Amino acid sequence: MMKTKTKIPEYTSPLIEQIYEGISQNTFDFVANRMQLALRISEAIKAKNWSQKQFAEMMGKRPSEVSRWLSGTHNFTTDTLWHIEQVLDIRLLAETNQESTPIFEADRLRKFVLQEVNNALEKYLSSRKLVSA
Template sequence: MNKFFKKIIDETPRDVQIFVDKYEEITMRIHQLLKLKGLTQKDLAELLGKRPSEISKWLNDGHNLTLKTISKIEAVLDENIINIPQKQSFNLFEEDPILQGNKSFTVFRNIQNKEEEIAFKEFSSRPLLAKIA
């Protein structure tokens, strides 16, 4: 990698790097859905009651898309753009020496296919996790 670009990346705050990555993933997903459905940005604008220039700004100019806007796009396209892992909270057992002093923790599980379900079941059958899975 070019030293100049590496320096820029190294000096960019982590939250900005995360924003850029997430923004790119979200806009790529919207473009993917439009293509799969045979729609254009102009079609999306009509479905949302917006001007095509506003949609272009959302998808091409680094616009900070709000969760409300993303939800509206998901609604008109009838597809998920953002997938949130399922959240499950568990109470832990005080007698477990590894977990002593902790009252609970959260396990995030976002299973999208059969292989991941099998892997999760195998992982959760471990003695410590068998109590909570």
């Protein structure tokens, strides 16, 4: 086999850049938050020297369900997170005794929905361009 000792070349492509630029920051944050939460739970399991199977038994769940929890794709309920907190002795949920600000939240939600609609429209138009490219 021929040996070539050179720095690994960096690469990107117009296709990668076009799709990456079309993704909203909300999507990046949403996925990152889920994965970080899964990682925190996984690290807490390891800190207790438990296997995923042992953790599943403590939670009264099947190991396959725990695998999905830890995959970073799961939408946890508050009840499940509370249960995980109790079993692993960690904090995952934010404090709930702060005063809510419903008007501010409604305004934020309205802006978020408008932004998402705009993003979806742009993505649709981009995908049409990609198909024809």
